[in-house]
Amino acid sequence: MSFEKYINRRDDVLLAGFLFGCGIVIGGVVGALIADHSKKIDGNEVLQKAKNLFTEPGTIEGSWIELQPIEAERFGQIQEVFYGGIARTENGELVQYEFMADPTTGNFLDFYKL
Numbered sequence: 001m002s003f004e005k006y007i008n009r010r011d012d013v014l015l016a017g018f019l020f021g022c023g024i025v026i027g028g029v030v031g032a033l034i035a036d037h038s039k040k041i042d043g044n045e046v047l048q049k050a051k052n053l054f055t056e057p058g059t060i061e062g063s064w065i066e067l068q069p070i071e072a073e074r075f076g077q078i079q080e081v082f083y084g085g086i087a088r089t090e091n092g093e094l095v096q097y098e099f100m101a102d103p104t105t106g107n108f109l110d111f112y113k114l
Helices: 003-038 041-054
Strands: 059-065 071-072 077-092 093-101 108-114
Touching: 003 077, 041 059, 041 077
Parallel strands: none
Antiparallel strands: 059 077, 071 077, 077 093, 093 108
16 A cells, blocks of 8 residues: 555544544534423422512412413414412402413513403
């Protein structure tokens, strides 16, 4: 085998190894991004955040949340949300609120008084 053929063969092997390594790295990064994006917040954490927002100025009488995200239509689009509610005393009267929260971030999307 001539020296030139040996160099070309070695370059091919190095290139194949480099491309294989790049594929592994890219696959790992994409896999981590997908796994992190599909991870959902615990519904009880979202409910606790809502209760913390409503403790002042009033007394919470009751609260609830759907622990599994549900599909809801918002702004003409279907999206997954946590759906829950808070009942509290305001000026001696019981007032009820409902809320929706993003299941991946826990951020509140909507609060409304019933």
